[in-house]
Amino acid sequence: xxxxxxxxxxxxxxxxxxxxxxxxxxxxxxxxxxxxxxxxxxxxxxxxxxxxxxxxxxxxxxxxxxxxxxxxxxxxxxxxxxxxxxxxxxxxxxxxxxxxxxxxxxxxxxxxxxxxxxxxxxxxxxxxxxxxxxxxxxxxxxxxxxxxxxxxxxxxxxxxxxxxxxxxxxxxxxxxxxxxxxxxxxxxxxxxxxxxxxxxxxxxxxxxxxxxxxxxxxxxxxxxxxxxxxxxxxxxxxxxxxxxxxxxxxxxxxxxxxxxxxxxxxxxxxxxxxxxxxxxxxxxxxxxxxxxxxxxxxxxxxxx
Numbered sequence: 001x002x003x004x005x006x007x008x009x010x011x012x013x014x015x016x017x018x019x020x021x022x023x024x025x026x027x028x029x030x031x032x033x034x035x036x037x038x039x040x041x042x043x044x045x046x047x048x049x050x051x052x053x054x055x056x057x058x059x060x061x062x063x064x065x066x067x068x069x070x071x072x073x074x075x076x077x078x079x080x081x082x083x084x085x086x087x088x089x090x091x092x093x094x095x096x097x098x099x100x101x102x103x104x105x106x107x108x109x110x111x112x113x114x115x116x117x118x119x120x121x122x123x124x125x126x127x128x129x130x131x132x133x134x135x136x137x138x139x140x141x142x143x144x145x146x147x148x149x150x151x152x153x154x155x156x157x158x159x160x161x162x163x164x165x166x167x168x169x170x171x172x173x174x175x176x177x178x179x180x181x182x183x184x185x186x187x188x189x190x191x192x193x194x195x196x197x198x199x200x201x202x203x204x205x206x207x208x209x210x211x212x213x214x215x216x217x218x219x220x221x222x223x224x225x226x227x228x229x230x231x232x233x234x235x236x237x238x239x240x241x242x243x244x245x246x247x248x249x250x251x252x253x254x255x256x257x258x259x260x261x262x263x264x265x266x267x268x269x270x271x272x273x274x275x276x277x278x279x280x281x282x283x284x285x286x287x288x289x290x291x292x293x294x295x296x297x298x299x300x301x302x303x304x
Contacts (some may be wrong), residue, residue, distance in 0.1 A: 061176035064157040068210040069185045070166045076211040081219050083303040085151055090294045093142045100144050117281035122271045135293040136232040140239050143213030163210045163240040165250055168196025173247035203255035214240050224302040234261035235268045245269050
């Protein structure tokens, strides 16, 4: 079931410096304070900054870009769309993420449950009436359970990291683009043109994205008949598609519904990225609220 929601009047957010007691901070949207540096003291998403994670992150993307082929994605989608591995609730899945750390992320090395709640609470503060967006923030990374044994224990390169379309040319805005030259799809004439196997305006729903937690959680939500609006599903599937929402790449594949939903994704992305910090959330304090949203938008138990 898909629910369409009224679109608000969107205004392009300009991050501007303001005077705060704490220096080097930016204001975002409804008062959200954005740090200029991540938990390691570097600019967010700076893949060239010298840090303990720099070489590991680049090596991650090299392996990712070599192996995320059209055939691989097709195989993963067929296998995991069966949703025959586990039956559990959304909150049970949230708790499983306590053991997950994303090796592709240059900004955070905390357990993922911390990031989910940081993002959700930041959005909740600025958009108190959009409860679907609060829940979307909570669940957007749940697909990272693919790293765990009961879900196949997939390697990090097949679960996390920026996502991108397969079956068409790799846009140069994709992080560490140079490593695509080692991918067999890079030289395949069926896949290395602008449109590849797609057509202009075909809609992102019809585009194969590199396999990972985004696409998996999208399949889980959709196939378990969530009542989240289409914008929520769009955020879940494309929140790691930075080439689109940061560089406007691949917009020629979008249809009208994608264009409307992209407005919500661009709002969400700022919170997803900039709310990462060492600040801890009191899980037990906020848990009842999120349980009520889960009950509103999802069945008690889901097939995973």
